[in-house]
Amino acid sequence: MNSLIQWNLNVNNLKPSIICLQETNLKPNHNATMKNYQGYFKERQTNPNRASGGVAILVKNNIKSSPIPIISELEQLPSPYIMVGDFNSRNTNWGCNHTDPRGKIIEKIIDDENITLLNNGTFTRHNSSKGTFSAIDLSLASPSISPYLSWEKQSAYPLQHKQMEPKKSKLDTIFRHSRQKSENQMLNNELNTDDIDTIVKQFTSIITEAAHKSIGKTITHPKKTPVPWWSKECNNAIKNYKKALNRYKKTKTIPDHINFKKAKALSRRIIKHQNIESWKKLINDLTPNTPIKEAWKKIRLIEGIQFNETPQTLTIGDKTYHSSLEKAEALAEIFEKNSSDENYSPEFRNSKSKNETDNPITKSRLNVIRAISNRTWGANSIIIMRTYKSLVLSVIDYGSVIYGAAPEAILKSLDPIHNQGIRLSIGAFKTSPIPSILCEANTPPLEIRRNMLTYKFALKRLADKNNAISPYLFNTSPPSLHLKKNQPISTRIKKWLDTTNTPLPKLLSPTPYIFPPWKMNLNTNTSMIQEIQNIEPSEIPKHFNDIILKNFCNHKIIYTDGSKSNVKTGLAIITDEETFKFSSLEINSIFTIEALAILKAIELTEQNWKNIKSFLIASDSLSSILAIQNQGTANEIIKNIQERASSLAPRSVTFMWIPAHKNIPGNEKADVAAKEAASTNINIPKLDLSSFKDTARNSLINSKKIHQRLWDQELNNKLHKIKPFLSPNPNPPSSTRRQQVIWTRMKIGHTNISHVHLMRRESRPNCEFCNSAPISTAHLLLECSNLSEQRKIFPHLTLRDILTNDCTFFSAGISDISSKKQSDTSCGCKNGRPKQYCNHFPSELLDLYILTSQHFDGNKQNTRERIILIGRSVMSLALFLHALRII
Numbered sequence: 001m002n003s004l005i006q007w008n009l010n011v012n013n014l015k016p017s018i019i020c021l022q023e024t025n026l027k028p029n030h031n032a033t034m035k036n037y038q039g040y041f042k043e044r045q046t047n048p049n050r051a052s053g054g055v056a057i058l059v060k061n062n063i064k065s066s067p068i069p070i071i072s073e074l075e076q077l078p079s080p081y082i083m084v085g086d087f088n089s090r091n092t093n094w095g096c097n098h099t100d101p102r103g104k105i106i107e108k109i110i111d112d113e114n115i116t117l118l119n120n121g122t123f124t125r126h127n128s129s130k131g132t133f134s135a136i137d138l139s140l141a142s143p144s145i146s147p148y149l150s151w152e153k154q155s156a157y158p159l160q161h162k163q164m165e166p167k168k169s170k171l172d173t174i175f176r177h178s179r180q181k182s183e184n185q186m187l188n189n190e191l192n193t194d195d196i197d198t199i200v201k202q203f204t205s206i207i208t209e210a211a212h213k214s215i216g217k218t219i220t221h222p223k224k225t226p227v228p229w230w231s232k233e234c235n236n237a238i239k240n241y242k243k244a245l246n247r248y249k250k251t252k253t254i255p256d257h258i259n260f261k262k263a264k265a266l267s268r269r270i271i272k273h274q275n276i277e278s279w280k281k282l283i284n285d286l287t288p289n290t291p292i293k294e295a296w297k298k299i300r301l302i303e304g305i306q307f308n309e310t311p312q313t314l315t316i317g318d319k320t321y322h323s324s325l326e327k328a329e330a331l332a333e334i335f336e337k338n339s340s341d342e343n344y345s346p347e348f349r350n351s352k353s354k355n356e357t358d359n360p361i362t363k364s365r366l367n368v369i370r371a372i373s374n375r376t377w378g379a380n381s382i383i384i385m386r387t388y389k390s391l392v393l394s395v396i397d398y399g400s401v402i403y404g405a406a407p408e409a410i411l412k413s414l415d416p417i418h419n420q421g422i423r424l425s426i427g428a429f430k431t432s433p434i435p436s437i438l439c440e441a442n443t444p445p446l447e448i449r450r451n452m453l454t455y456k457f458a459l460k461r462l463a464d465k466n467n468a469i470s471p472y473l474f475n476t477s478p479p480s481l482h483l484k485k486n487q488p489i490s491t492r493i494k495k496w497l498d499t500t501n502t503p504l505p506k507l508l509s510p511t512p513y514i515f516p517p518w519k520m521n522l523n524t525n526t527s528m529i530q531e532i533q534n535i536e537p538s539e540i541p542k543h544f545n546d547i548i549l550k551n552f553c554n555h556k557i558i559y560t561d562g563s564k565s566n567v568k569t570g571l572a573i574i575t576d577e578e579t580f581k582f583s584s585l586e587i588n589s590i591f592t593i594e595a596l597a598i599l600k601a602i603e604l605t606e607q608n609w610k611n612i613k614s615f616l617i618a619s620d621s622l623s624s625i626l627a628i629q630n631q632g633t634a635n636e637i638i639k640n641i642q643e644r645a646s647s648l649a650p651r652s653v654t655f656m657w658i659p660a661h662k663n664i665p666g667n668e669k670a671d672v673a674a675k676e677a678a679s680t681n682i683n684i685p686k687l688d689l690s691s692f693k694d695t696a697r698n699s700l701i702n703s704k705k706i707h708q709r710l711w712d713q714e715l716n717n718k719l720h721k722i723k724p725f726l727s728p729n730p731n732p733p734s735s736t737r738r739q740q741v742i743w744t745r746m747k748i749g750h751t752n753i754s755h756v757h758l759m760r761r762e763s764r765p766n767c768e769f770c771n772s773a774p775i776s777t778a779h780l781l782l783e784c785s786n787l788s789e790q791r792k793i794f795p796h797l798t799l800r801d802i803l804t805n806d807c808t809f810f811s812a813g814i815s816d817i818s819s820k821k822q823s824d825t826s827c828g829c830k831n832g833r834p835k836q837y838c839n840h841f842p843s844e845l846l847d848l849y850i851l852t853s854q855h856f857d858g859n860k861q862n863t864r865e866r867i868i869l870i871g872r873s874v875m876s877l878a879l880f881l882h883a884l885r886i887i
Contacts (some may be wrong), residue, residue, distance in 0.1 A: 017060050020084045024054035034058055040067050056084070079479075080145040081448035083115075087138045093363055095121035095135035111420055112430060116146035116367050122153045130763050143370040144659050147296070174845040206221070229278030237267035279372070279379050293302065296368065298882040365391045366421055373424040378737040381729075384425040385441060392421045401457045404450045405486045411447070412719055418446050426729075427741030429750040431758050435711060436719040436748045442728045444707040451496045452703040458493050459695050463507035465635070474504065501703035505690040508636035514643055521646040524629050525551075525656040526622070532659055548616075554617040555654070556609060558601045561670035562593030562621070563678040570677025570684075572668040573604060580604065581677040583686045587698035594621035595637045597674075598628075598655070600687070602644045605653065620660035620667055628655055637691055718749030718778070746777050 011019070011034070019034075024041065026032060031041045037058040044053035059065040068078065077083070090096035091103030095116060099107075110117055117140055123133035180764065244263040248256040313320055314327040316334070322326045341349055369388055372379045379387075404411070419434050420442045438445060444452075458473045473772055475490040497504065513520075525693055527547070531538055559574040569588050573580040582600060584593055601617050609615075619625060627638045628645075645653050658667055677684055707726060716719045729744075746750045754776045757764050767775045769786040780787065 016516070017063060019058040020060070021056040022054075024056050026054050026056075033055075036061055038065060039067075039277070063178065080142040082145070082149070085138065085141040086136055087485060088136050089138075090134060090136060094119040094138060095123060097132075097134075110140065113139045114370050114424070116370060118146070118149055118151040124153060133517070143367070144374065146367065147371060159761055177542055189800060209580060215319050229274040231274055232269050232797050234267075234598055237263075237270045241267040251605070268826060314886075342348070363417060364418065365395065366424070367422055369424045373427065375427050375741040377737050378427075380735075380737065381426050381740045385443075388421045388425050388864050392417065397449070397453060398452045401454050401489065404454055404492060405488060407486065411450075414446055424743050427737070428748055428799055429745050429752065429755060431755045432745075432748045432750040433714075433717060433719075435714050436717060436750075438707070439711055439719055439723065439726055440744055441731065442726055444703050445710070448703050448706050451492060452699050454489060454492055455496050455699050456696050458489065459505075459507065459699075463509055463692060465509050479756070494703075499706065500699075501686070502587070502698065502702060503585065505695050506688045507692060507695070508640055509692060511639075513631075513639070515646045515781055519646065520631060520642060521649050521652065522628060522631075522642060523652065523654040524625055525654055526625060528657060529622070531802065532662075537662060540659060541664050544658060544664050552614075552616045552654070555614040557616045557618060557666065558599035558604075558610045559666035559670040560594070560601050560617060560619045561674040562589055562590060562597050563665065563671070563674035564588075564593060565675075565678045568678050569593050570669050570674050570679070571600065571687075572673030572677055573597060573601045574666055574673060579673055581673055581684045583677055583684055585688060585690050585694075589697075591621070591623055591627075592637065592694050594619060594624045595627070595641065596689060599641050602641060602648075602653065604816070605648065605651075606644070613651045614657055615651070617653060618656045618658045618666065620658055620671075622657050625655050625657045628658060635691060635693075637689070719747055722747060749777050751777060 019037070024032070024043070026041060026043055028043045028045065031039060033039065038061055040057045040059070042055050042413065070077070087102075087106055089102035089106045091099045091107055093099075093107060096103065106519040109115070110289060119135060121135065123135050124137040125134045126235055127134070141149055157824075190718075241260075241263040244256070244260040248260040313322055314330060315321075316330055319330075321330050368391055369384065372507045373384050378384065388782050396418060415434075418762065419437060422443055423430075423432060423437050427652065428437050428440065461467045461470050461473055473490055496502075515521075528544070531543065556575065560571070561574075562571040563569065567586065569586055571582050571584060571593050580600070582596075584596055588596070596620055598617055598621075605612070605615050627633055627635060628641055631642070633639060633642075645655075658664055660671070704726060711720065711726060712724075729815060737740060740850075753765070754774075764774045767773055767779055767784055769780075770784050772785070773779055773783065
């Protein structure tokens, strides 16, 4: 009896729209009732004479509802949905102290079905016999409605789900009962006329003015603040739409009906455009430092869900704070005091530190990716990938240099998160192979990325000779036996160098400037940049000689140049009497090679020409000369040039830019000598110096090479047959999310019609046209015998030709295809094929075929018109496959 009274109190206080109950313990066909609620019950059919288990859903009578029979797996649930219940599964992701086998199963279902978990980690059950707490009551929702839901635990019962509601209108409090002395005389004077229209008009005006004086106008606040993307154009479009609708309701004429449909279409187009632009701005604002709460706040804001405003004042005890800074400082003091570790016992602090090591924050960030990756209305794939890298991959990368020493079995637990985030971003089907997903996203596996980041970390420490860990990073001594599982960083770096066949570079240590800026002796001459604009190319050598005779006749002129071939790099220093050639590391960029040539020229001035007081170093690398001018550069090679040039005082050195390949004798000789140094058939001294930027870029190139080697082993992969080399996807910016998802699934070869049977545990279906082979993208486009007539218009195309062309996406709805032939419109394809293969809907190649087939949906027989568009462009094939439910 007490329980029933308590439940009635909860219902009266909280007024829930829907109540979900479990463990109802009702016998079959013995349903309970609750006032003002319609109940739906499901009892356990074990023993008809014994009450056990059971669930119930109670819905308010003023809400239209009906039961949905569930006779299969989760796929039958209509979207959107909310699913709650006692799952009796424990997992650290939703607040339990440990993970059991059932918890792993539920976690896998949540990940595979793209379900959002609403629990916030609060315990929902207390075991009074053992004194333990657990969170076995779960609340799940589809991603499309998750931004509208919040979750909290009430003291009266374990769970409650509340939908966020807009604030009600607030009216300023106005004293409405002001009684003033009646002014009858004024009323008589104003109404002293015989015209009835004038009397009505004056009487109305007097009442309005009296109400304004005695009561005042009310100021209303809008019930719901409009979403941030709402604009005046949206207001005007909705206003015109409603105006046209009301007029059509009155007249029912054809012209008004046409105007109404135009206004409706225009309003939809304007609102959709504003919404899309707002989505793009929202996603671009997300950075690696964006907290998960802030990211969800932005997504809810774009949906028009409002939040409580910050209070104007904050009162704590006897003190009141007004400014934002004062309120922040006061709250910080309280939070610091409450969250101090000194408030807890040493035993609890040790347990807390251990639990925080296994932090499931990355999986919660995947919910943001789910919310914006809907395959129909979601954001652009490029934007979603950028969001994934900012919110999820950045968290995985953080600390990977340290935890990369963990056993491989533990590191593998991160792979599903990485793979799922990429799959959601590109819109691949759930059964798509992991190598195909990584190839389509042009993203390496986590193992390769961890090794690359570890190598980059070591390079930074290698340059700093004073760093305490530098001697241990590249220690090549064999590790002890107990380190085979937990490999130290030196072992991992050595494996990376051996795998990539990369020599260990020599980096200059980052050091502060010896000379202050006002004592830096840097002379540069870039006058020829402007001067050569006004003279003929044949006159440039003479002009250069004039500059030398006029300004540098007493200087020793040194020409420098660098060259880079496919296998080697080289540099040269030329004077009138001598030629110096050096080779350098293959990973160096042209900028680094040119800078090394200038640095080597300064070294020669210090060693070989000590009696000469003035030097002119002429280089055709404008970027190097401009970098030398910048005293705030971070490039250690340029900083070394600046330091050495200043230390030559009282001798002087001037750096001059000269144009390349303009028949300046010294520059031409330096160019020839540098190319000889970059060849493989001469033996010259080698400079093993490089820059951190070049080594970091080379590590990225090596990671792509390793990824390519792994991809080369996937010979039986469907995507490998049409995309054997890793490369970014050429998704046009104007393509929609739906188009990108269609194209991705077609290339990977895993689609709804060909692989959904794996999710449902059914046998693989055959082609519904020929019924002689299992259905697949390749079969429909290239092999189906019943579609051979349609393929005759493209007799020589392969699957790779169809799915990897460079044509631009275009939109072509079914309603837009009004005739059997389409006009010839060039698409600007850059693949070099003849024109007849590069047009959107070329009239001589495209036919429209309409087929009718019978399909069974349970006991209902449905007839659908199937539109098959066989065209050269990707979207024509996409529409064809979409019509066949292949996506």
